[in-house]
Amino acid sequence: MRSNRTRHLFVALASVAVLFAASVGPRDAAGQTPAGEPYKIGVTYPLSGPQGAWGQLLVPAMEIAVQHVNQAGGVSGRPLSLVIEDTKGNPEGAVSAMRKVVQVDRVAAILTIFTNVVSAQMPLADQLKVPLISPVEAPGLVAKSEWAFAHSPLLTRTLPLVSARWQRDKVKRLFAFFPNTPIAKFGSAIVKAEADKLGLQYEETLFKLGDTDFRGLITRAKNFNPDAIFIFGHGTPDEGVIMKQTRELGMNTQMYNGCACVTVKSYREAAGKAAEGVIYAGFKYDVGAARKLIDAYRGKLGFDPDYAGLEVYDMVFMIAEAIRKYGYGGDGIRRGLTEIKDFKSIGGGLVSMDKDRQSVVAVGLYQVKDVVKPEFVEISP
Amino acid sequence: MNTLQVLAIGLGLAGYYALVAVGFALIFATLRIFHIAHGTVFITGGYAFFLLHRVQGFGLILSGLLAIAAAALLGLAIDKAVYLPVLRRGGGLFSVFIASLGVSLIVEAGFLAYTKGVVSVARTDMLDILNAGPVAVRTLDLAVLAIVAVLYGLLYLWLHRTKVGLEVRGLTDNGSLAAVVGVNVDRTRTHIFLLASALAGIAGVLTAYDMGINPDSGSRTLFVAVVAVILGGLRNLLLGTLIGSVALGILTAYAGFFFPEWVTFGVFVTMILLILVRPQGLFG
Amino acid sequence: MEHLLYIGSLMCVWIIVSLAVNLVIGYAGMMAMGHAAYLGVGAYTAASLNIFLGVDYFSAMVIAALSGAVVAVLTLLPLLRLSGFYFALATLGLNFVFFDLFHNLAPRVEGSEGLHGLKLPALLTTADTRFMTTLVITAACILVATHLVGSPFGRLLRATRDRPEAVSAVGKNPTTCQVVVWGVSGALTGLAGALYAATLFYIDPTLFTLNASILMLVFVGVGGLASIAGSILGPVLLIAFTESLRFIGLPSQLLGPVQQGLYGALLIGLMIFRRQGLVGKHDFHE
Numbered sequence: 048m049r050s051n052r053t054r055h056l057f058v059a060l061a062s063v064a065v066l067f068a069a070s071v072g073p074r075d076a077a078g079q080t081p082a083g084e085p086y087k088i089g090v091t092y093p094l095s096g097p098q099g100a101w102g103q104l105l106v107p108a109m110e111i112a113v114q115h116v117n118q119a120g121g122v123s124g125r126p127l128s129l130v131i132e133d134t135k136g137n138p139e140g141a142v143s144a145m146r147k148v149v150q151v152d153r154v155a156a157i158l159t160i161f162t163n164v165v166s167a168q169m170p171l172a173d174q175l176k177v178p179l180i181s182p183v184e185a186p187g188l189v190a191k192s193e194w195a196f197a198h199s200p201l202l203t204r205t206l207p208l209v210s211a212r213w214q215r216d217k218v219k220r221l222f223a224f225f226p227n228t229p230i231a232k233f234g235s236a237i238v239k240a241e242a243d244k245l246g247l248q249y250e251e252t253l254f255k256l257g258d259t260d261f262r263g264l265i266t267r268a269k270n271f272n273p274d275a276i277f278i279f280g281h282g283t284p285d286e287g288v289i290m291k292q293t294r295e296l297g298m299n300t301q302m303y304n305g306c307a308c309v310t311v312k313s314y315r316e317a318a319g320k321a322a323e324g325v326i327y328a329g330f331k332y333d334v335g336a337a338r339k340l341i342d343a344y345r346g347k348l349g350f351d352p353d354y355a356g357l358e359v360y361d362m363v364f365m366i367a368e369a370i371r372k373y374g375y376g377g378d379g380i381r382r383g384l385t386e387i388k389d390f391k392s393i394g395g396g397l398v399s400m401d402k403d404r405q406s407v408v409a410v411g412l413y414q415v416k417d418v419v420k421p422e423f424v425e426i427s428p
Numbered sequence: 429m430n431t432l433q434v435l436a437i438g439l440g441l442a443g444y445y446a447l448v449a450v451g452f453a454l455i456f457a458t459l460r461i462f463h464i465a466h467g468t469v470f471i472t473g474g475y476a477f478f479l480l481h482r483v484q485g486f487g488l489i490l491s492g493l494l495a496i497a498a499a500a501l502l503g504l505a506i507d508k509a510v511y512l513p514v515l516r517r518g519g520g521l522f523s524v525f526i527a528s529l530g531v532s533l534i535v536e537a538g539f540l541a542y543t544k545g546v547v548s549v550a551r552t553d554m555l556d557i558l559n560a561g562p563v564a565v566r567t568l569d570l571a572v573l574a575i576v577a578v579l580y581g582l583l584y585l586w587l588h589r590t591k592v593g594l595e596v597r598g599l600t601d602n603g604s605l606a607a608v609v610g611v612n613v614d615r616t617r618t619h620i621f622l623l624a625s626a627l628a629g630i631a632g633v634l635t636a637y638d639m640g641i642n643p644d645s646g647s648r649t650l651f652v653a654v655v656a657v658i659l660g661g662l663r664n665l666l667l668g669t670l671i672g673s674v675a676l677g678i679l680t681a682y683a684g685f686f687f688p689e690w691v692t693f694g695v696f697v698t699m700i701l702l703i704l705v706r707p708q709g710l711f712g
Numbered sequence: 713m714e715h716l717l718y719i720g721s722l723m724c725v726w727i728i729v730s731l732a733v734n735l736v737i738g739y740a741g742m743m744a745m746g747h748a749a750y751l752g753v754g755a756y757t758a759a760s761l762n763i764f765l766g767v768d769y770f771s772a773m774v775i776a777a778l779s780g781a782v783v784a785v786l787t788l789l790p791l792l793r794l795s796g797f798y799f800a801l802a803t804l805g806l807n808f809v810f811f812d813l814f815h816n817l818a819p820r821v822e823g824s825e826g827l828h829g830l831k832l833p834a835l836l837t838t839a840d841t842r843f844m845t846t847l848v849i850t851a852a853c854i855l856v857a858t859h860l861v862g863s864p865f866g867r868l869l870r871a872t873r874d875r876p877e878a879v880s881a882v883g884k885n886p887t888t889c890q891v892v893v894w895g896v897s898g899a900l901t902g903l904a905g906a907l908y909a910a911t912l913f914y915i916d917p918t919l920f921t922l923n924a925s926i927l928m929l930v931f932v933g934v935g936g937l938a939s940i941a942g943s944i945l946g947p948v949l950l951i952a953f954t955e956s957l958r959f960i961g962l963p964s965q966l967l968g969p970v971q972q973g974l975y976g977a978l979l980i981g982l983m984i985f986r987r988q989g990l991v992g993k994h995d996f997h998e
Contacts, residue, residue: 099540099968100543132958133967133968135967135968137916137918137919138826138828138912138914138915138916138919139912139914139919140968142718142912142913142914143718146714146715146718147715147958150713150714150715151715162825163825163826163916166821166825166826166828166914167826167828167912167913167914169828170828170829170913170914171913227688227689227815228825229820229825252688253688253689254688255688255689255691257642257644258688259547259635259639259640259641259642259645260441260639260684261684261688262437262681262684263434263437263681263682263683263684263685263686263688264684264685264688266430266433266434266437266685267685269430269433269562270430284547284549284640285547288547288549288639288640291549291554292639294554295554295555295557295564295566296433296557296564297557297559297564298564313547316549316552317547317549317640319549319551319552319553319554320552320553320554321554418552419552462797462801510980510984513984514980514983514984517984517985519983519984519987521797522743522796522797522800523983523987524983525797525800526929526933526979526982526983527979527980527983527984529926529929529976529979530975530976530977530978530979530980530983531976531980532976533926533972533973533975533976533979534972534973534976534977534980535976536972537968537969537970537972537973537976538969538973540968540969540972541966541969541970647922651808689812689815689816690812690816692808692811692812693808693809693812693813693816695808696805696806696808696809697805697809699801699802699805700802700805700806700809703794703798703801703802703805704790704791704793704794704802707798
């Protein structure tokens with residue numbers, strides 16, 4: 048018995064010694080602080096104005112990404128840094144902001160957002176030879192410029208997951224809401240085609256962004272008496288208000304969303320309890336894979352990042368990788384971005400860039416279980 | 429076409445318009461001030477309520493009362509700090525109007541900076557609904573109608589049974605004569621701004637609780653209220669404003685149902701037509 | 713450097729707009745609160761003609777000016793019988809009416825909210841030539857405006873503003889005067905709209921809201937009513953000031969609200985202390 052106890056003690060002490068040695072062992076190169084003139088990435092985001100919330104929500108995710116890149120040794124030994132300018136969400140501001148970061152601060156690539164802003168910036172990107180990347184979801188938008196990239200889940204990829212569910216739940220009548228913006232044109236075409244394919248009765252309506260009262264439109268939906276309501280927009284809180292007012296007009300129809308917009312805090316807050324049970328398909332958001340980002344973001348802002356936060360986090364890493372491969376310059380970064388294949392997204396899926404500079408991402412189907420915590424559960428189509 | 433449902437929605441909206449419009453009408457009728465900044469008083473009430481109740485967690489009634497007080501004080505401050513100085517230095521009513529625009533810009537900029545334009549909704553819970561056939565009515569809608577009825581009743585009593593109310597009516601009928609007869613215009617002015625702003629504040633609180641507000645809500649609600657006032661005319665202030673508000677509520681509800689992208693267009697075309705055809709309103 | 717040229721081009725555009733607005737508010741005494749509508753008409757006309765019909769941009773600008781004038785006069789006619797305050801309110805209403813028209817009916821380029829992809833002539837493509845061209849056009853507008861206000865018509869205009877009954881007494885029609893100046897104002901604003909589109913490379917309805925009309929009031933109000941110099945001074949000073957805010961470390965997200973708040977404060981300050989503006993010659997007592 049005495050020898051057993053001694054043996055146990057010896058093993059315990061040895062384990063502790065090994066663990067101790069491992070933790071203070073030689074640091075690998077990844078732990079070294081990057082030094083030198085930082086590689087600057089321009090950020091033209093709305094920080095004020097009606098779209099200002101997006102900037103306030105997404106810029107921190109970019110900053111965390113830069114931090115993580117730098118913590119891992121930077122890019123070829125040099126740190127990354129962001130140069131941020133407010134676009135105010137309108138094209139004039141966007142062009143102004145872009146000119147400043149490119150011509151005054153001399154950045155070699157830009158992170159940007161919103162279809163109308165990107166449309167305004169694309170001719171400038173061509174002229175100034177600066178690649179820009181954004182989470183816009185308008186199909187074919189970035190195909191128009193050799194210098195524009197998009198990292199987002201297209202409706203053509205998310206809708207099949209939702210429509211599989213419609214088939215499963217034997218939906219016969221579908222009503223769709225789109226905002227009164229270009230998204231409606233392509234969104235409607237895609238959804239209508241799907242409805243036709245499944246033989247569903249279909250009706251849709253457009254809502255005005257920034258309105259607070261959608262009950263007139265929802266009454267239209269009530270008249271139609273649908274089995275399913277589909278909402279696809281820009282992920283603004285308006286959609287949350289629509290969900291809430293739908294319930295308040297006495298409709299208990301199952302609601303579906305074409306993007307992971309419920310992950311956005313202001314969206315959830317506008318919807319309140321009405322968002323519970325909503326089924327949506329969007330950017331793959333595996334909580335385990337995104338742990339690093341979630342914890343850092345929670346530390347900064349007090350709540351979890353939304354799906355767009357994951358997208359912009361990826362973008363910073365994509366640009367970093369491009370710089371590593373081809374150097375810091377418009378051409379090099381463009382080449383690097385074009386060649387993205389099987390890039391590991393922070394959300395847990397693999398990403399590749401298609402020939403039109405639109406990223407092809409992993410998507411998932413989820414249901415809102417709890418609005419307050421929040422809690423989203425992945426479900427099968 | 430679910431006429432009854434749209435009608436129900438319209439009456440609900442009419443309640444908010446009625447509260448904002450009557451304050452605006454009072455100020456315009458008595459002091460001839462086109463108080464565009466009244467819209468910002470409305471959203472201040474709403475935001476104050478949102479901050480106190482949703483963000484800080486204070487109780488419903490307490491937040492509401494404090495928010496209404498904040499709105500009332502803001503309205504009064506605007507008059508004392510902006511309108512009176514303009515008037516005292518020889519500015520006419522148009523100059524006051526421009527100054528009012530200036531106030532709107534400042535207050536809206538403040539809320540824009542703070543909220544980044546995101547809608548602020550003061551509740552998460554679902555409202556109780558009553559289903560009457562094809563129509564769903566929220567208990568909130570009924571409460572709003574009751575509140576409007578009570579407040580209008582009190583306003584009537586105030587205008588016709590109190591001394592201050594008499595003085596206010598005097599100002600409505602003939603401002604300069606009223607001053608000659610000994611009406612304390614300054615004190616009456618204070619009463620008017622406090623009361624009108626409190627009413628707008630109540631509307632703001634209810635709206636924030638109902639559908640939420642964003643920095644645009646102020647001008648949007650205000651302009652509809654203005655059209656309601658033009659429609660109703662100033663001759664019979666309470667009745668005119670009430671009827672104007674109901675008409676605009678129903679108009680905007682129907683417009684929201686049939687052509688939601690043209691609601692603003694519709695409201696302003698109505699305004700222009702009214703100005704051209706019958707600026708004195710229904711009862712003028 | 714290119715950034716500065718861009719700011720310069722913007723200043724020129726707003727100088728032309730300020731001239732146009734000052735003509736009607738300062739010289740003619742007509743409270744125009746919705747001129748952004750005409751700016752939009754000019755911008756959309758020029759951009760649409762150029763993008764969809766291939767019209768060369770200089771011709772498109774001329775047509776834009778003409779359409780600005782026509783739309784301005786057409787919208788003025790029903791409002792002529794309105795007195796000062798109701799007139800102002802009606803023009804304000806027009807601003808909103810046109811905004812919805814732009815938003816719902818105006819052409820858009822596939823996939824975006826507005827128009828982009830202008831095919832500009834050489835003189836408008838690179839930043840420095842664009843600035844020079846814009847400057848030349850602006851100078852021409854200043855000359856036209858100066859000539860107009862110095863001419864007998866200009867005196868008639870001021871008389872219409874101050875003593876319309878005297879104008880009728882000498883056998884002239886004040887209304888004709890008002891229509892003409894409003895048309896000229898519309899033409900200048902339409903032209904400015906076309907230049908605006910060329911400077912931004914992109915336009916959409918959000919550029920032509922009530923806020924834009926209020927901006928015009930601020931430029932003219934600060935610079936000075938009934939003053940050509942004021943119409944130049946106002947936009948130059950204010951645009952320079954707000955752009956400089958970007959460089960002194962003001963956080964980018966506060967730039968918009970600060971600018972808006974500042975303009976609000978300026979309006980109030982002007983109305984209390986100096987209604988004629990910096991170098992203005994008319995203090996309106998309404």
